[in-house]
Structures are given as structure tokens and as C-alpha cells.
Amino acid sequence: MLQVNFIKKNKEEVLERLAVKNFSQVSLVDRIIELDDERKKIQFEFDETQSKINTASKDIGQLMAAGKNDLAEEKKTEVATLKSALQPVNEKLSAVEENLRNELIKIPNLPHASVPKGKTPEENEVVREGGEKPLLGKEAVPHWELAKKYDLINFELGNKVTGSGFPFYKNKGAKLQRALIQYFLDYNTAAGYTEYQPPLMVNEASAYGTGQLPDKEGQMYFANADNFYLIPTAEVPVTNIYRDEIVNENELPLKMTAYTPCFRREAGSYGKDVRGLNRLHQFDKVEIVQLVHPDKSYEVLEEMVSHVEKLLQSLELPYRILRLCGGDMSFASALTYDFEVYSAAQQKWLEVSSVSNFESFQSNRMKIRFKPSLQAGRNSEGKTQLVHTLNGSSLALPRIVAALLENKQTNREIELPKVLHSYFGGATIE
RNA sequence: GGAGAGGUGCCAGAGCGGUUGAAUGGGACGGUCUCGAAAACCGUUGUAUGGGCAACUGUACCGAGGGUUCGAAUCCCUCCCUCUCCGCCA
Numbered sequence: 436m437l438q439v440n441f442i443k444k445n446k447e448e449v450l451e452r453l454a455v456k457n458f459s460q461v462s463l464v465d466r467i468i469e470l471d472d473e474r475k476k477i478q479f480e481f482d483e484t485q486s487k488i489n490t491a492s493k494d495i496g497q498l499m500a501a502g503k504n505d506l507a508e509e510k511k512t513e514v515a516t517l518k519s520a521l522q523p524v525n526e527k528l529s530a531v532e533e534n535l536r537n538e539l540i541k542i543p544n545l546p547h548a549s550v551p552k553g554k555t556p557e558e559n560e561v562v563r564e565g566g567e568k569p570l571l572g573k574e575a576v577p578h579w580e581l582a583k584k585y586d587l588i589n590f591e592l593g594n595k596v597t598g599s600g601f602p603f604y605k606n607k608g609a610k611l612q613r614a615l616i617q618y619f620l621d622y623n624t625a626a627g628y629t630e631y632q633p634p635l636m637v638n639e640a641s642a643y644g645t646g647q648l649p650d651k652e653g654q655m656y657f658a659n660a661d662n663f664y665l666i667p668t669a670e671v672p673v674t675n676i677y678r679d680e681i682v683n684e685n686e687l688p689l690k691m692t693a694y695t696p697c698f699r700r701e702a703g704s705y706g707k708d709v710r711g712l713n714r715l716h717q718f719d720k721v722e723i724v725q726l727v728h729p730d731k732s733y734e735v736l737e738e739m740v741s742h743v744e745k746l747l748q749s750l751e752l753p754y755r756i757l758r759l760c761g762g763d764m765s766f767a768s769a770l771t772y773d774f775e776v777y778s779a780a781q782q783k784w785l786e787v788s789s790v791s792n793f794e795s796f797q798s799n800r801m802k803i804r805f806k807p808s809l810q811a812g813r814n815s816e817g818k819t820q821l822v823h824t825l826n827g828s829s830l831a832l833p834r835i836v837a838a839l840l841e842n843k844q845t846n847r848e849i850e851l852p853k854v855l856h857s858y859f860g861g862a863t864i865e
Numbered sequence: 866g867g868a869g870a871g872g873u874g875c876c877a878g879a880g881c882g883g884u885u886g887a888a889u890g891g892g893a894c895g896g897u898c899u900c901g902a903a904a905a906c907c908g909u910u911g912u913a914u915g916g917g918c919a920a921c922u923g924u925a926c927c928g929a930g931g932g933u934u935c936g937a938a939u940c941c942c943u944c945c946c947u948c949u950c951c952g953c954c955a
Contacts (some may be wrong), residue, residue, distance in 0.1 A: 439878095478915060482924040492936040496883040499935095511935045518935085560923085638945095681912080819912080 436799045437542050439471045439535070442540035452545040455552050455761035463538060464471060470535040477528045484521045488514055498588055513602040523563060533551075544796040547733075547770035553760030560760065562772065565744065566753035567593050569779050569842045577780045578837040579711030581844055585864050590711070600701070600709070600716030606783050607864045611839075611851075613860035614720060615832055616694045619721035628692035628723055633672035635695060636663035641675040644801040646767040654843065656698050665698035669722035670826045677726060678801040681819055684808045688735060689726040692829070694719065713785065719832040725825045726803060729795065732771075732823035736792040738770050743788050743829050751852040753777040755784065769794045777833065780841035790827030797824045 442449050443465060491514045498507040551560050582588035587608025593601040604612050624630050642648045642664045647655060656665035666672055673691050682689070694745060695722050701709075710715060723742070727735045740756065747754045759771040774788035798804070798821040806819050843850045848865040856862050 475915065482915060485925090486923055493884065495935050498881085507935080514935050548905085739946080802913095 450556035455546045474531045481524050494700045543766045551760045558760040559757040562756040564755040568753045575780045578840040581840045618858045623692035631693040645671045667699050669693040669695040673724045677803045681804045691724045694721045712837045723829050726822045729823050731759050749854045768850040776838040778838040778841045788828040793824045795821040
């Protein structure tokens with residue numbers, strides 16, 4: 436959520452930048468400014484009256500202590516009048532505050548200056564490519580066939596026990612999952628990320644904090660009896676660790692990593708894109724999250740990109756990095772890099788990571804702030820301010836598995852990248 | 866799940882209807898002392914949102930939301946959470 440004061444002071448800039456996200460609702464922005472002005476006016480009125488009531492109430496106490504009951508009674512009727520006058524003001528204030536919030540929440544985050552204009556994924560900007568696309572023979576097959584051939588994943592069994600999009604991993608397929616998770620977590624903790632194993636369900640406030648609510652409830656599974664949402668990504672519980680907290684500046688950056696299954700309803704996704712591991716309702720992912728000083732967030736974003744890039748390189752997969760255009764970015768993001776790996780048998784690029792800087796968009800919702808340390812001086816003037824939040828996948832497993840199987844297949848086996856041998860307890864799947 | 870107790874500031878812990886944004890202790894920070902440190906002593910230690918150039922000042926906040934009252938951290942209701950005992954259980 437953007438800050439009202441920022442919108443008011445920078446209305447033209449806000450509108451220009453929102454246009455990059457193809458969001459041009461001048462009237463909404465105007466309405467927000469109006470509502471805030473109104474809010475101030477009403478609050479002033481409310482405070483004034485309340486102040487009078489407070490003083491009068493104290494007087495009553497003193498009058499009664501002094502035994503001047505008749506004067507006290509007089510004051511009481513005075514207060515009663517003030518209170519009845521206050522009642523409608525109070526109602527108006529709550530209504531305006533709620534309206535303001537509801538409108539403010541409709542404004543997406545402002546894209547960073549480097550975000551290209553564009554509406555469709557085709558207009559994303561390829562930043563760079565790395566790795567080598569393998570040369571596969573004609574007999575090469577897509578991963579769902581390899582999964583069957585080597586008895587690694589059973590999709591039909593998942594259909595029976597739960598539903599489509601909930602596969603069973605089996606044998607070396609299951610072990611490969613375990614190896615990848617372990618490797619990713621080790622890689623992240625070696626880079627200074629603190630490992631967490633968070634709850635897989637969150638309450639409403641948490642889902643709201645990272646921006647899943649109020650708009651995207653349709654994407655999450657919901658446990659009705661307890662009002663809990665199954666997490667669509669570890670970003671939700673992990674970022675919310677610091678919701679409503681004020682940390683010391685010298686504790687920043689806060690770096691966290693977590694492995695979790697992720698649950699996504701993916702309502703309305705059908706067709707060839709959902710074959711095999713390409714799109715699931717439950718999948719495993721290792722996530723990285725950072726809470727940082729606002730001055731550092733873009734530096735940190737690049738650092739996270741390079742962190743994920745090296746991880747992909749170590750897996751010996753062909754990849755490319757995209758800078759998402761305004762139209763393809765998420766609501767909450769200011770700048771997003773997507774990572775895709777090339778899955779050679781399907782001849783498709785598959786998204787395996789998305790690394791974003793949310794600036795203060797999430798932290799403003801979650802009220803994650805820091806108190807500048809005194810020595811730091813800077814221009815902060817010691818004022819508590821919002822941190823910037825960033826997160827990224829490192830990495831989402833299914834599509835990595837798809838690409839590993841497809842790209843590393845030979846007639847008789849799958850050759851695993853060196854870095855996994857010790858985790859997997861072997862070099863091949865045969 | 867049943868019975869009881871409780872949720873107060875960074876932490877511990879008083880307060881249980883009025884002038885309490887909140888005693889006291891600890892921690893943290895700043896200072897005095899010291900070659901330096903420890904100890905001791907002195908001081909500082911909220912968040913949000915208004916007004917004011919500023920000094921300063923209004924309002925709200927003692928788990929969350931309602932209610933009673935001229936007035937609530939203090940009384941009542943609902944919810945959430947924690948602890949103890951019982952039951953159940955990986």
C-alpha cells in the first residue's frame with residue numbers, strides 16, 4: 436500500500452508511473468486525496484470535541500471530590516450535549532477512514548524507473564541468458580514420460596487420492612526432492628540467510644499483510660472451520676514474522692530462508708501448460724526474504740538476483756533472466772526479475788524463480804519499521820521508518836525437476852549435476 | 866475437548882473506576898568518573914494521527930472488538946492467545 440502523503444505530494448509522478456503498469460485511474464487518485472483531506476477535517480473536529488469532554492470529565496471528578504454535586508451535575512449535562520454532538524462525527528470519521536483505506540488498497544505499487552512499458556509477457560526484457568541448451572536426440576521425451584519410465588512421480592495416484600495437480604513423488608523421484616531442498620537451504624544459509632520452518636497455514640492478517648488479501652482469496656485454499664489460509668508461498672508466513680515490529684537499524688538486513696510446500700488453487704488453468712510438473716496445486720519451494728534499509732534495497736535486489744543465478748548455474752541448466760514489463764508485474768512489486776530455465780524436450784522456458792523488490796509497499800501494510808541508530812546520522816533524523824521488503828524463490832522445485840529430467844536424459848539414464856551427487860547419494864537416475 | 870488462572874511499556878512486574886502514557890526493578894542508549902573498562906552516580910528510553918515556523922500541544926492506544934459510565938488499563942460481553950490440572954494424542 437502506498438502512503439497517502441506520498442501520493443498527495445507527488446500526484447503527477449504517481450500517475451505517470453502507474454501508467455507503466457497500465458493503471459490509469461486519475462479519478463481514484465483524486466478521490467483518495469479528497470478523502471484524506473476530509474479525514475483530516477473530521478478528525479480535527481473530533482479531537483477538539485473529545486478534548487472538551489475530557490477536560491469536563493476531569494472537572495466533574497474534582498467537583499464531586501469537593502462535594503459540589505450540583506455543579507457536577509450541571510457539567511454532566513454539558514458533557515452529554517457534547518457527546519451527542521460527537522456521535523455523528525465519530526461515525527463519519529470511521530466511515531471516511533474505511534473508505535480511504537479501501538481506495539488506497541486498490542492502487543498498485545509504483546514500478547521502478549527501469550521497468551519497461553508493456554502489457555504482455557512477450558514485452559518482458561531479457562536481461563541475460565546463461566548455460567547451454569542441450570542437444571537432445573529424436574528419442575528425447577518430456578519429463579512426464581521420463582517420470583513414468585523411471586518410476587519417479589505418479590500423477591494418476593495423486594488424482595485418486597486427492598485430485599489433479601497433487602502428484603506422488605516416489606523412489607528416486609522423492610529422494611531427488613529431498614536432495615534439492617537440502618541443497619537449496621544449505622546454499623542459502625551459507626549466504627547468511629536464517630533458516631525457518633514456518634506454519635503452512637496463516638491467519639487473515641498475515642494474508643493481508645503480504646497482499647494476498649483482499650483480492651486474491653480465490654487463489655488460496657481456505658480452512659473454513661478455523662479461518663486459516665494455506666500458504667501459496669513461504670513469503671507469507673516468513674515476511675509476517677516481523678509484522679508490527681520495529682527493529683533496530685543495526686539488525687538490518689534481516690535475511691530469511693524457508694522451505695515449504697506451496698498451495699495454489701490455480702482456478703482456471705487448463706491445457707498444455709499444466710502437463711506434468713508444469714503447474715501444480717501443491718509444490719515445494721525454497722524461498723529467500725530480506726528486510727532491508729530503504730537506501731539499500733536495489734543493491735540487495737541485484738545481490739539476490741546474482742545469488743539465484745549462481746544457484747541455477749550450479750545446476751547446469753540453461754536459463755535466462757527477464758525484467759518484467761509493467762503489465763506482467765505483480766500488484767505489489769516495484770521491480771521483478773523472473774528466472775526461466777529451458778526445458779529441452781518440451782522446448783519451453785519455465786519460470787522457476789521470481790525475485791522482487793516491494794520497497795515499502797508490503798511493509799506499509801505490515802507496519803514493519805526500523806529505528807535508525809544514533810551514530811548512523813545520515814539524513815534520517817532518527818525517525819522511525821518503513822523497511823523495504825524483497826523476496827525471491829531459490830528455487831521452485833517442480834520445474835527444476837522437469838528441466839533436469841528433460842535436459843539431462845540419455846537413452847538409459849538421467850545424469851544429475853555434480854553439485855547434487857552428495858545430496859542425492861549418486862550421480863544418475865537409471 | 867473439560868475446569869481454573871491470566872494477557873500492562875524492550876523485558877520483569879505494580880496498578881483494579883478519576884489528575885496514570887502508566888509505580889518499581891532490569892535492559893538499552895547518552896553523560897560524569899577512568900589511561901581504558903567495570904562499578905557507582907546523573908539523564909534519556911513509546912507508537913500512530915492532527916494543529917503550530919518552532920518551542921510546544923490535541924487525540925487515540927495497557928491482547929482484539931463491542932458495551933456500561935460524566936470518566937475505564939481498571940466493571941460487563943464476545944473473540945484470540947498464554948499458563949496450570951484433567952482427558953486425548955504424533
